[in-house]
Amino acid sequence: MSIREPAVAGMFYPAQAEQLQRSIHEMLAEASAGKTESPPPKMIIVPHAGYIYSGPIAASAYQRLKPFADIYQRIILLGPSHRFAFQGLALSASDAFRTPLGVIPIDQKAVELISTCTGVITTDQAHRYEHSLEVQLPFLQLTLNQFTLVPIVVGLASADQVASVINTLWGGAETLFVISSDLSHYHDYMTAKQLDSETTHKILKLDHNLNGEQACGCFPLNGALLCAEQHHLTATSVDLRNSGDTAGSTDAVVGYGAYVLH
Template sequence: MHKYRKASVAGMFYPDNCSELKHYISHFDKATPTFTQDLFPRALIVPHAGYIYSGYTANLAYAYTASRRCDIERVVVIGPSHRVYIAGASIAFFDAYHTPCGDITIDLSYAHALQKKFAFLDFHPNAHEEHSTEVQMPFIHHYFKKANVVEIVYGDITYGELSSLINEVLKDDKTLIVISTDLSHFHTEEEANRRDTFCINAINTLDLHALENCEACGKLGVKALVHSARLHAFKPYFLDYRTSYARSGDASRVVGYTSFVLGCAT
């Protein structure tokens, strides 16, 4: 077994140089608006494209959470597999996770406990070259320096199964859940805005039925979180929406990105 979860997309999706990475996050922070709601964050929905496209959107969720939570001890990152087929989901059994600014300890004992509790969890090393989860790690290292991580990459699984896992993780209020997803892919800017607004409204209202018609590569994870959020009476806080058009200038084929914080009203 490999000791470390190596960074697979550093230098492509985000900088592989620590100082450059810090510059990105500092730039995002300078553009962060005043937050208008006060929640106790328990879970995030964030995008996973290259930082030049979706980094600002993702950073908002992490910055908001860090401004209200100094007690996060563990972050469980859940994202869809883009590269390999997985029956169920794969949970990383490495010791640590490489990021350009330092390693993050993987909570192996917690990961093994989850694997024993849920039959759909296994460890497939080749599933852990996944960008949907990896791009979250530099943010986690930056904002939650004392936190350990757990990486879960899912494939052929139901949202109900993932929701049962989320419910188990939510038993510890010092654990943060991160659900990774992008929205619609490769429509015109106008069509993407129409489709993505539908998805955003569904998350805002915790409407599982409406999410059936949402286009998102991580829709299953979003549905699982929405299902759990309803059970726990969490409130969603919409932070941002944009598409790749803002950076590419190409309105003919865009990808949509959004970020949310979900948690308890304070």
């Protein structure tokens, strides 16, 4: 069995399973105060920085999955490429992804189904060091029960290309889409708050014309929002902060938003 091993354990999140579990459970417990009753989300948008920076914001969305832990059986995870430049969407040749909390099997039937979609390639170069997908996995492992994974790193791709892949795997209640994206980067605190508020307004309107200044994961995000529009989903903002609110300086911050779509 070919397994994609963790690349950022010990850097973006704790490498020891017990410490990692404790960290995530604490963030989820803090997020539960804002939890509201709702139907099972079909899609969530979550940030992907180190846990001390964006973990509490991500937890605000993941907390809303816990009541439906038995429903979700297949997770389609899309995030931007930070280290490997390419065009299209990259699948992994691995059979499973590992985190300190265990191994998650890849849904090979789903991978095969989308492998012929326009722009889809298979290359582990895109996955080997990519953190945008990896940091979501421990949250999923501790909020859901058993599930299979379809990990997709998105390079330079059109919203139509991404939406085609999402639509091919749309499925029913058993399928959840997780879109990994931070918001603005390296503005001062007040500028970032204004920019991220404007971007949030666009996300809530399902505007699928975001750029890299607004969201670093704009390519997977635009495709997801186009799909959400096609399927008449409704987006809700559940948290919006930045690194100046969590663990960083206010001089140059990174924005983080969490959203659920039903």
